[in-house]
Structure formats: structure tokens, C-alpha cells
Amino acid sequence: DGLVDKVKPKTKRAKRFLEKREPKLSENIKNAMLIKGGNANATVMQVLRDMYALKKPYGEFFSKKSDCSLFMFGSHNKKRPNNLVIGRMYDYHVLDMIELGIEKFVSLKDIKNSKCPEGTKPLLIFAGDDFDVTEDYRRLKNLLIDFFRGPTVPNVRLAGLEYVLHFTALNGKVYFRSYKLLLKKSGCRTPRIELEEMGPSLDLVLRRTHLASDDLYKLSMKMPKALKPKKKKNISQDTFGTTYGRIHMQKQDLSKLQTRKMKGLKKRPAEKTEDKETSKRIKKN
Amino acid sequence: MEAPNVEELLVQAERDEAQKLQRITVHKELELEFDLGNLLASDRNPPTTVRHAGATPEAELRALARDNTQLLINELWQLPTERVEEAVVARLPEPSTRLPREKPLPRPRPLTRWQQFARLKGIRPKKKTNLVWDEASGQWRRRWGYKRARDDTKEWLIEVPGGADPMEDQFAKRIQAKKERVAKNELNRLRNLARAHKMQVPSAAGLHPTGHQSKEELGRAMQVAKVSTASVGRFQERLPKEKAPRGSGKKRKFQPLFGDFAAEKKSQLELLRVMNSKKPQLDVTRATNKQMREEDQEAAAQRKKMSQKGKRKGGRPGPGGKRKGGGPPSQGGKRKGGLGGKMQSRPPGVGGKRRGGVQPHGGKRRK
Numbered sequence A: 001d002g003l004v005d006k007v008k009p010k011t012k013r014a015k016r017f018l019e020k021r022e023p024k025l026s027e028n029i030k031n032a033m034l035i036k037g038g039n040a041n042a043t044v045m046q047v048l049r050d051m052y053a054l055k056k057p058y059g060e061f062f063s064k065k066s067d068c069s070l071f072m073f074g075s076h077n078k079k080r081p082n083n084l085v086i087g088r089m090y091d092y093h094v095l096d097m098i099e100l101g102i103e104k105f106v107s108l109k110d111i112k113n114s115k116c117p118e119g120t121k122p123l124l125i126f127a128g129d130d131f132d133v134t135e136d137y138r139r140l141k142n143l144l145i146d147f148f149r150g151p152t153v154p155n156v157r158l159a160g161l162e163y164v165l166h167f168t169a170l171n172g173k174v175y176f177r178s179y180k181l182l183l184k185k186s187g188c189r190t191p192r193i194e195l196e197e198m199g200p201s202l203d204l205v206l207r208r209t210h211l212a213s214d215d216l217y218k219l220s221m222k223m224p225k226a227l228k229p230k231k232k233k234n235i236s237q238d239t240f241g242t243t244y245g246r247i248h249m250q251k252q253d254l255s256k257l258q259t260r261k262m263k264g265l266k267k268r269p270a271e272k273t274e275d276k277e278t279s280k281r282i283k284k285n
Numbered sequence B: 001m002e003a004p005n006v007e008e009l010l011v012q013a014e015r016d017e018a019q020k021l022q023r024i025t026v027h028k029e030l031e032l033e034f035d036l037g038n039l040l041a042s043d044r045n046p047p048t049t050v051r052h053a054g055a056t057p058e059a060e061l062r063a064l065a066r067d068n069t070q071l072l073i074n075e076l077w078q079l080p081t082e083r084v085e086e087a088v089v090a091r092l093p094e095p096s097t098r099l100p101r102e103k104p105l106p107r108p109r110p111l112t113r114w115q116q117f118a119r120l121k122g123i124r125p126k127k128k129t130n131l132v133w134d135e136a137s138g139q140w141r142r143r144w145g146y147k148r149a150r151d152d153t154k155e156w157l158i159e160v161p162g163g164a165d166p167m168e169d170q171f172a173k174r175i176q177a178k179k180e181r182v183a184k185n186e187l188n189r190l191r192n193l194a195r196a197h198k199m200q201v202p203s204a205a206g207l208h209p210t211g212h213q214s215k216e217e218l219g220r221a222m223q224v225a226k227v228s229t230a231s232v233g234r235f236q237e238r239l240p241k242e243k244a245p246r247g248s249g250k251k252r253k254f255q256p257l258f259g260d261f262a263a264e265k266k267s268q269l270e271l272l273r274v275m276n277s278k279k280p281q282l283d284v285t286r287a288t289n290k291q292m293r294e295e296d297q298e299a300a301a302q303r304k305k306m307s308q309k310g311k312r313k314g315g316r317p318g319p320g321g322k323r324k325g326g327g328p329p330s331q332g333g334k335r336k337g338g339l340g341g342k343m344q345s346r347p348p349g350v351g352g353k354r355r356g357g358v359q360p361h362g363g364k365r366r367k
Helices: A012-021 A042-055 A135-148 A214-221 A269-284 B002-024 B048-053 B058-077 B113-121 B170-204 B215-227 B261-276 B284-312 B348-361
Strands: A032-036 A059-061 A070-075 A083-090 A093-106 A123-127 A155-157 A163-170 A173-186 A188-197 A201-210 A235-237 A243-245 B033-035 B040-043 B081-084 B087-091 B131-134 B139-142
Touching: A032 A042, A042 A070, A042 A083, A042 A093, A042 A135, A070 A135, A083 A135, A083 A201, A083 A214, A093 A135, A093 A214, A123 A135, A123 B058, A135 A163, A135 A201, A163 B048, A163 B058, A173 B058, A188 B002, A188 B058, B040 B058, B048 B058, B113 B170
Parallel strands: A032 A059, A032 A070, A123 A163, A123 B040
Antiparallel strands: A070 A083, A083 A093, A093 A201, A155 B087, A163 A173, A173 A188, A173 A201, A235 A243, B033 B040, B081 B087, B131 B139
């Protein structure tokens, strides 16, 4: 259905815009849509604003025309106070949705210290064995990585690693803390880390989940063949790191093998006949 | 005096070294898992200190975070680095965590007609410049598009070519040619698109990945699936209450506006004759079919009423129980398929009685 263009682009700019939104081999960075529910209260609104600050410039407040595949929806009612739904989409349909309840929230503005510039790629750390035990928690971890990871870059400036998001799963709660990174001298090349609490800190409770079915999830994970690393054939490495290669050859006739010729050792015709006679005599005997 | 000083200094230096190394080493029971492409670290150790902390585990969380971050930074500092514009930059490996895509994989499109031709002939695209020198205007203009270099529709003087009609409008001729070229281009583009779209449909099989589809889409997918058998869906079984699909046949065909003049003249004259004549013209076929249909409907309604009454009164046979078998074949001429859908479930004798009864009403009898 994407081939029949409902709007034929009339300018180059429009054409570029449409091409950007098409499915591609290596995709764009995921945009996040932050939605305020009809009954969102101040806490939830503040959470959304803080998330927007963290995710700039890849976050957008509820807009229909945006090409977003991640969303965060905040609402508040008596049965589910301070509700936050994080979700992602595949092909404009909902893939996963996880509902979290906010128990404790400290906003960016409540913590008075300097913040880091927006758009930096954060360090992500997940602590706690809960994140691998249940399917829900595993999906939550996957979803949080997807949400917060930022653009994929080949290089990173070591001095530019500014902040870290730390998630701890304990007793059914997920503690979300963000710290600013201070690199101190430690005498050797690797610096010593000191942390300073910077960003929003949330205590989250896992409520309902709507996870994608297995086959839909598998479909969304399909990697194109072009992006898979091409395996070089006939090259192997052993445990010591020596590289071995294999060459396939046709069968060789060793008698016709070209070796180094030594003229001195060449047989003269007279000697050849002598040899024949001697060999005949040996045979007879 | 110096010797013990030197020794002391050495010992002090060693202690300092150990201390410094201590500062960056962290002891963990289970090693962390790193995904440096995403700057990610996963700690599998159960957070016991945090658990013991109680209600506000802020300090413990911070300590845990500090340890984990230290380990992650240690790993990152071991990556190969390079200098890019006075900044030390580490080269990150590919991210190892598999995350779902946001859009499905792009489907390979079939080549357009030109691309196929070019491939056959081995024609490769020549790199052309964007701007061309235009003599007439004395400036660099683009090769094609708005205000291009050689636009023959924009000329103010056109010589009438040798063999052409002097009264012909050469400017209009050029504009017309341009319009035709544009229309041809558009036609070819749409044809290419249609070809590509046709290729796409078999792979999709009409079903969406998520399963949320409208009723019409599902119906269409089901229809396509039904007809995709070797016998084009003729022997496909239907569910007990499923109705035969209507309207999937060909649409009505009309005669072309002007074609066969003789036939048209004949039909018009016949029409006039019929309108002028005093006697009413009756198409017996249509009349009989219509009559039969009406009577069938009446009988069906009656039977329904009877069956309801019968059920209530313990199944007494209705008045329409006995029928004569197989009356004389229809003398109302051909049946133009009007009874096809409705007469399937009915006994043939019913129709026979009716057929016999129509005769006195009919007008002309055709044999």
C-alpha cells in the first residue's frame, strides 16, 4: 500500500520528507510522542515534561502528523493514580504497552544543580535480577532501552559522557534514578566516577501490560539480510588467535610437478640404459 | 639518611598506586553484561544492600549506581580510541541488544521498464551537471525544470518549417507536443506503479501483521483466498450458514456509443413501431418468468406460515403437500436464468403445475 502514493510530491523537499518516512533498511531514530490524558494531574504532567527534557530533540507533544513510534501517556484517576503508559509501535500499530504507576517523583527542577546539555546519549544501567526473571520485566527492560537510548553512533567522545540512567528492580518496584557523571583523577588512565543526583527520580510500580504476541514480536525483530554481518568463508581462527585460511585445489599429478632443476643431477642417456639393465637383472634375481 | 628516605618514598609510591587502582576497581559477585554499542550495562546481582536499606534507599541506590557506572566506564575506556579534531573519541562496537524495528522491512520493488532495458543493454547512468549555459539568456540555467536552459515552448520567434501549413499555429503545436509528452510520462509512471503494486499483493496475502483489520478487508482477503485454488474456487465448501457471494461477477456491459449503425437503426425503428402499434406487445419469456417468480414467492410465504402453524399444532401436513410430478416442459420459451438461484431447493413438480397453468394467460406462443 505504500507504493501507491496518495500525494505525489511536487517539490524536492516534499519528496525528501516522504522518503524519510518510508520503511528503510537502516531506520531513523525513533521519535517519542508524549501524550497528556484527559484527566492527567500535575504530577503526571511534570513527569511528561521531564521526559521530554530528557528526550529532546526526539520527543514531541501529542501531534497527529508526527512519525513517532514510541509514546508515553499520562493520566490520573481514582482507581489508577498517577498512571504512566509507555509503549512502542510497529507499522503504525501498537506493539507493546506497559502501564507504570508513579509512587514517588522528584522533578528536574526540584533538584537544584546544573544539568547536562540536551541530546546527549545517556549511559543505561539495569540492576537487579528481576529484570531477567519474568517476561514482563524483560520486555520492560527492552522497552526502556528502546525509549531512552538515543541515536546510534559509531564513535563517542569520552569526555562527553555526561549522565547515566540507573534502573533498579526490587520488590516489584522499579527505581529510576538519573545522575550526572563526574570524572575524577585516579592516577591511571581510567577515571574514577563520582555521581551527582541530577535528573528526575521516579519510583515506579508495574501495573498492567499489553505485550505483543510472539509472532508479531518476531516479525518486528526481523533484520534485513543486508545489515547482517557477512561471514567470510574459509577463514577460521583458533584459540590462540592465529588465522587460518582454506584453499580448495584440484587433484595434482605429483609426477609432473615442477621442481627445481639441477643440471648436474640430470641423467645422461648412457647412464639411463645402464640403469635399465641393472634393474632388469635385479628383477630376474 | 637518604637511604631510608628513598625506601620510604618507594613504599609510599607503592601504597599510592594500590590505592589509585583500588579507586577504580569494584568487586562484584557476578560480572556485569555490557552492550557498549548502546552504552548499556546489566547487573544481575541481587541488590541486597538496597533491600536492607528500607524505605528511603537513596544512599544505597547511589552507591550501587556509582559502582555499576564505574565498571561501565572501565569497559568504555578500554575501547580503541582515535583523535578527531582535538577530542579523544572511542570507537563503539555495534549494539548487541536486539530491538524491534519501527516499520516493516522494505519490500523489493520490481524494476521499471527503463531499468530493465538499461540492464539488458548495459547502459549506466551518466553523471550530468546540474546547470547548463544558456546562450539565449546569457546565464547558467538548470538542465530541466523551472526556467530551464532550452525550453522550446518559451521561444518568442518560431520559423514556419518548409513543408508546413502557413496558417498553422506553431506555438500551439509546441505546447500540445509538450502536453502529450507529459501525459505519456505520467502514464508510464502509473503503469510502473501498477506493476509494482501487483507484485506486492501476493506476498501480503491480504492479512495485516497485527490482526486488527476492518470487516471489508477481511472479507476481501477471504474472497481472494477462496478463489486461489486450482479450480478457481468452484468446489470450495461453504460454512453452513454462509451465503453465496453476490456481485463478484462481471458488471453490466453497455453497447458502445456509436458502432454498428445498421443495428442501431434497426433497434430504433423497432422501438418506434412498438410504441406506435395499438396492440400491446408482450415478451412472453419475461412475462412467464415474472409470473413464476411471483407465484414462487407466494408459495414460499405460505409454506412458512404453514410450517409455523404446523409446528404449533403437531406437524399436520399443509395443503401444498401433494403435487403432480413433472408437468409438460415449459412452453414459455427459454428461461433466462431467472429461476437459477431460487428453484434449487424446490421439487420439480411444483414448477410443472405452474408451467401448465401459465398457458392460458400468455399471449403469443412460441415453439
